[in-house]
Amino acid sequence: MHVEFYERIWMWAAGGLIVLFLGTILVMSAAQAVAPQSHLETIDPASLASNPEFGSPGVKPGPDGGVVVSVVAETFDFSPNPIEVPAGKPVTFRLTSADVIHGFEVVGTNANAMAIPGYVSQFTVTFPKAGEYLIACNEYCGLLHHNMTAKLIVKKGAP
Ligand code: CUA
Numbered sequence: 194m195h196v197e198f199y200e201r202i203w204m205w206a207a208g209g210l211i212v213l214f215l216g217t218i219l220v221m222s223a224a225q226a227v228a229p230q231s232h233l234e235t236i237d238p239a240s241l242a243s244n245p246e247f248g249s250p251g252v253k254p255g256p257d258g259g260v261v262v263s264v265v266a267e268t269f270d271f272s273p274n275p276i277e278v279p280a281g282k283p284v285t286f287r288l289t290s291a292d293v294i295h296g297f298e299v300v301g302t303n304a305n306a307m308a309i310p311g312y313v314s315q316f317t318v319t320f321p322k323a324g325e326y327l328i329a330c331n332e333y334c335g336l337l338h339h340n341m342t343a344k345l346i347v348k349k350g351a352p
Pocket of ligand 1 (some may be wrong): 331333335338
């Protein structure tokens with residue numbers, strides 16, 4: 194089969210890129226232990242009510258002078274709501290879902306994670322300024338998805 198010279202160059206270039214990208218993923222995952230999620234913790238979504246942490250979701254003192262916020266997402270609410278956290282201190286969110294996949298986005302910040310049934314999503318952020326933020330579900334979860342919001346109150350000083 195005859196392939197044009199320039200066609201041949203592009204074929205090799207595209208093939209080279211695919212090898213390069215796949216190779217990068219392989220090397221990164223093997224050499225630097227990079228995984229899609231840094232924190233893997235499972236939980237039974239059917240027994241959240243009797244779970245010592247998520248049975249009574251809320252804000253608790255954290256080990257580093259900050260707070261730990263356990264949040265349960267369930268169509269179409271977040272619990273607790275509102276969430277009150279201190280400004281300028283590390284806030285560790287621990288999210289899970291009681292039913293379907295929900296989003297948890299603190300609008301206007303980079304705090305954004307998914308709440309997935311069966312898993313606990315955890316991340317830590319610091320809110321430098323006091324104020325009120327909107328928490329929005331950003332994964333389509335049903336007819337009232339657009340109503341699934343909560344309020345985050347960031348307060349100066351202790352929680
Ligand atoms: Cu919950 Cu969309």
